[in-house]
Amino acid sequence: MTSSNGERRRGRRPGGTDTRTALLGAAREVFTEQGYDGATVRAIAKRAGVDAAMVNHWFGGKEALFAEAVLQLPFNPRERIAEVLGSGDPKTLGERVIRTFLTVWDAQGGGIFAALIRSVAAHEHVALALREFFHNNVFSQFSGVADDHPEIRANLVASQMIGLGVVRYVARFDPITTADVEVVVKAVGPTLQRYLTGPLD
Known part of the structure; x- marks a missing residue:
């Protein structure tokens, strides 16, 4: 949409869904080109031809916009992990x-997780954006659980979770693929607990 002087009009477009759709399209382009850290709300809004305030209006910020535009997740990873960290006994955090x-990805049939892994393998720029997003908004949240080796612990958690996801949803190795959630929880939970709070020597 342009004004009489040829410049794009800024602000909310007629019909909110048009603005939302434009932001999603612009976000996919900017995140792919510049990575998660390099992309800014202002740049995305400029690409979409709207005010930067529209990002917060429709998505609540950069994190949620990335999750929906690029990851196409039906949930907010940072909020979900914060809930897990803030509830229950620290000794059962791994479980x-x-x-x-497993509950989140099983509900989606594992398809979105598989698509994410394939995107990382096939597209270098997408892989960079994904790594930055998950490091900043997901796995880094686990680094403060214990006092020692925060970065190593966060990476160990990442290796365990991504590896489990690949086996269950991408490579689809039985019996892990078809195992009941609680069976996997009891088998893998103690290992993740050691990564989170146990000795690493």
Whole structure:
């Protein structure tokens, strides 16, 4: 949409869904080109031809916009992990993390997780954006659980969760693929708990 002087009009477009759709399209382009850290709300809004305030209006911020535009997730990862960290006994955190991970992805049939992994393998720029997003908004949240080796612990958690997801949803190795959630929770939870709070020597 342009004004009489040829410049794009800014602000909310007629029909909110048009603005929302334009922001999603612009976000996919900017995140792919510049990565998660390099992309700014202002740049995305400029690409969409709207005010930067529209990002917060429709998505609540950069994190949620990335999750919907690029990851196409039906949930907010940062909020979900915060819920897991803030509820229950710290000694059973590993089990709660595994249970939440499997429950969330099982509800989607594992398809979105598989698509994410394939995107990382096939597109370097997408892979960079995904790594930055998950490091900043997901796995880094686990680094403060224990006092020692925060970065190593966060990476160990990432390796366990991504590996489990690949086996269950991408490579689809039985019996992990068809195992009941609680069976996997009991088997893998203690390992994740050691990564989170146990000795790493």
